[in-house]
Amino acid sequence: MNAPTKKKIQKKCKIRGYNIKVEALDEILSFVTRFEPAEQDEAIDLVLDQLENESLKSTIIDVEPVQRVVNLLLEADAKEETTDNFASSSSSAIAVINVFDVPRYKYDAIRRNFYQ
Template structure:
């Protein structure tokens, strides 16, 4: 069978009606399948995506199940969900490739934030690992700080992969002027000349802006900074070039 389905945005899952249950059980039985309760609900949720083409969607689902190497004719939720996921992904791929993919329906997609995998970056091993713990609805006191810390580390590792911000393997490969290696704020003490730092804009004192990273904070002087286009507010992560003065203030030469 060759079918083309264009589903509307899915509505919240509701318990299938008695008529829908009976219809699903009958159709699946004709194909030699028996549905467990959770599998029936999964199939009903799939059909709910196509209110104007339920029969067509059901035939397509059954056709694909026939192709699956199932261990048993008694279907559970996982067996049905596996096929449903393949059908949904195939439909989204068709929609993305079609000229009408610019419609609001295909351009917007709501994703449950509790379903999206969460990854953390390990700065020591320099790898991402998936967070497998339970995600609480309400965060704890340290979660806000962790949010900014994780965001900073992700941006820093991306920047470190750029050829202009990575330390050359051989000093002769790039001259000092061409290398823009990021210096931690803590390491600025004792450094001379211009340095590149990456930090979060904050106002730790009234009318005095600072740049903060994971090692410390430094007050900044923007008097001699070159003005370019951009809109930078507090809590924005920026990269700036400048020099640490004897007064302990980082004088910014080039803007973010």
């Protein structure tokens, strides 16, 4: 089961121009296996997108940046779950928006765009 997923991760890394070390591959694989099989492609892409946002010094992906990205994604997921639990347990879900904080836009029919 893990062999096709490993090959998929390696293939996606090669497409993006990266070589991946075995330890980094195992770290990404452990993160991706937390998801359903239908969502695993998106999880791989998410990790690789976040790795591109990291300033990688070479085209070889090492385990340290992968661990940072995976930990960041897991923390974000944990925060999302806690806020979902809080929102579902609250009695009302009303958001108040101050009208003075939102900029006022007008439409110019000649130029066909909005301006402030």
